[in-house]
Amino acid sequence: MKIALTSLIVALISVISLTDKHAPVLQEPQDEYQVEKGRENNIFAEDNENCLVCHGEEYYQLSDTAQDKSERRIMPSNYYVDRDEYYQSNHWSFGCLDCHPYDFEKFPHPTSARLEEPFHCNDCHGFDEQYAHYHFDEITEEYNESVHDDIEGFSCWKCHDPHSYEITIRTSENLEETILYDNNICLECHANYDKFQLLSSRDEIRIVSSHDWLPNQAAHFKSVRCIECHTEISDSLLVAHKLRPADKAVKRCTECHTSNSRLLATLYKFQSKKIRNDAGFVNGVILNQSYVIGANRNPAINMLSFIIFGGVVLVIIFHIFMRLIKK
Amino acid sequence: MSNRIYLYPVWIRIWHIINAILFLVLIFTGIALRFAGQENAVSLIRFDQAVAWHNVAAIILTASYVIFVIGNAISRNGRYYRIKKENFWTELIAQFKFYAFGMFRKEKHPFPVNEERKFNPLQKISYVLAMYAGMPVLIITGFGLLFPEILIQQFFGISGLLITDVLHFSIGFILSVFLIVHVYTCTLGQKPGTLFKSMMNGYHEEHD
Numbered sequence: 191m192k193i194a195l196t197s198l199i200v201a202l203i204s205v206i207s208l209t210d211k212h213a214p215v216l217q218e219p220q221d222e223y224q225v226e227k228g229r230e231n232n233i234f235a236e237d238n239e240n241c242l243v244c245h246g247e248e249y250y251q252l253s254d255t256a257q258d259k260s261e262r263r264i265m266p267s268n269y270y271v272d273r274d275e276y277y278q279s280n281h282w283s284f285g286c287l288d289c290h291p292y293d294f295e296k297f298p299h300p301t302s303a304r305l306e307e308p309f310h311c312n313d314c315h316g317f318d319e320q321y322a323h324y325h326f327d328e329i330t331e332e333y334n335e336s337v338h339d340d341i342e343g344f345s346c347w348k349c350h351d352p353h354s355y356e357i358t359i360r361t362s363e364n365l366e367e368t369i370l371y372d373n374n375i376c377l378e379c380h381a382n383y384d385k386f387q388l389l390s391s392r393d394e395i396r397i398v399s400s401h402d403w404l405p406n407q408a409a410h411f412k413s414v415r416c417i418e419c420h421t422e423i424s425d426s427l428l429v430a431h432k433l434r435p436a437d438k439a440v441k442r443c444t445e446c447h448t449s450n451s452r453l454l455a456t457l458y459k460f461q462s463k464k465i466r467n468d469a470g471f472v473n474g475v476i477l478n479q480s481y482v483i484g485a486n487r488n489p490a491i492n493m494l495s496f497i498i499f500g501g502v503v504l505v506i507i508f509h510i511f512m513r514l515i516k517k
Numbered sequence: 518m519s520n521r522i523y524l525y526p527v528w529i530r531i532w533h534i535i536n537a538i539l540f541l542v543l544i545f546t547g548i549a550l551r552f553a554g555q556e557n558a559v560s561l562i563r564f565d566q567a568v569a570w571h572n573v574a575a576i577i578l579t580a581s582y583v584i585f586v587i588g589n590a591i592s593r594n595g596r597y598y599r600i601k602k603e604n605f606w607t608e609l610i611a612q613f614k615f616y617a618f619g620m621f622r623k624e625k626h627p628f629p630v631n632e633e634r635k636f637n638p639l640q641k642i643s644y645v646l647a648m649y650a651g652m653p654v655l656i657i658t659g660f661g662l663l664f665p666e667i668l669i670q671q672f673f674g675i676s677g678l679l680i681t682d683v684l685h686f687s688i689g690f691i692l693s694v695f696l697i698v699h700v701y702t703c704t705l706g707q708k709p710g711t712l713f714k715s716m717m718n719g720y721h722e723e724h725d
Contacts, residue, residue, distance in 0.1 A: 443565050448554025
């Protein structure tokens with residue numbers, strides 16, 4: 191039934207879109223995860239190949255028909271789009287010209303098109319009722335207060351590559367994969383000095399040594415995202431975007447290792463909200479799916495242990511009393 | 518007039534005191550970890566320090582436990598822990614009755630200490646359970662928490678780490694309760710301090 195509905199939605203979208211070739215295929219947010227992604231479901235896939243024939247390859251062929259000359263050249267990495275990643279990304283259903291100027295259809299690309307200001311997240315997502323629940327306006331506000339905002343040339347795209355970014359935390363069934371995916375976004379610059387120094391003149395950050403203070407470092411890196419400690423908690427955003435300077439990062443263990451763990455408002459926010467709504471149990475998600483020392487507290491076990499402990503102490507006191515009166 | 522029986526050789530006494538100190542450190546730091554950041558709670562030790570002390574004490578305790586097991590296997594001390602099937606329940610109940618009622622009626626101890634019997638039936642079963650069942654589980658689960666990568670990630674949909682934690686906490690708690698009862702029962706000698714003195718000088722003393 192779901193597949194049939196999905197196909198119907200895709201077919202309807204296809205028909206509507208054919209009437210206006212360049213109309214972006216925006217899905218209803220609730221359908222976002224129901225439509226099956228992939229090149230075969232993108233109605234612009236064939237048109238996109240006009241671009242991807244070069245930009246989807248690591249090498250492209252530059253030809254001059256007048257002089258009957260051609261040369262094979264490396265496609266610069268920032269102009270390269272991986273087809274597989276693109277058709278699995280959040281923007282998988284778009285045609286290239288939904289976001290890029292139509293003049294890019296011409297080759298060589300005109301300078302005017304190349305100098306045109308590219309779209310930003312809020313050009314599509316901001317001030318739109320359909321996407322209001324993602325709070326893009328608040329994300330922008332947080333970003334503007336974040337350390338990344340001070341870096342010239344930085345934008346949303348640096349972390350959320352529009353050609354590959356895939357939101358994971360909402361749909362995650364494997365938290366470990368989500369953590370790896372999200373941390374790799376940070377590490378792409380922070381663990382790659384070649385890339386890092388394109389935007390910053392700071393000394394190289396050595397992630398491992400700068401986190402020397404962190405006990406069981408490998409387990410932490412595997413179990414939590416960088417942003418758990420490096421952002422300020424946001425009440426309304428699912429993923430906080432206000433990145434704080436390194437000296438303001440969380441360093442106190444008990445911010446996470448406690449029953450009222452910070453992780454409930456960060457990493458486990460989506461799941462804990464869901465479980466809280468379903469079962470009304472605040473740290474259920476930590477109790478059932480993961481393990482955080484100090485945060486995993488089963489009230490039943492705690493209560494039982496207090497009762498047993500109290501019982502034993504009372505028996506001992508009674509025994510002492512009996513010994514004293516029967517002396 | 519008193520009989521003195523040499524029941525606690527030097528190695529047992531050294532092991533016992535080390536074990537006791539480590540156990541206290543582990544209980545104290547374990548509570549600090551378990552109830553870390555609890556509102557209104559006075560934290561006596563920083564979380565990271567509690568982790569470090571707990572880990573170090575646990576590793577030394579493991580080494581000390583191995584020495585205990587080997588020591589019991591190769592020395593005569595091991596025989597005191599052997600439980601016989603015959604009259605097991607009868608003896609256990611007799612000893613329980615003595616602690617519950619008999620000692621208040623000035624009855625004679627049903628299983629007096631001698632060279633062949635260091636522990637009464639209740640002591641024997643509780644020591645065997647603590648040292649040969651509880652301790653191995655506590656050590657294995659502790660190592661599981663120290664090296665979480667060796668654990669099964671999910672077990673019937675529940676985090677393997679969580680199951681390990683529940684086991685570790687539960688056994689740790691039971692052994693902590695055992696420690697309290699153990700210390701208390703050690704005041705049940707001829708005088709409240711007699712058995713503690715025995716653990717210092719190695720001699721069990723029986724007064725006529």
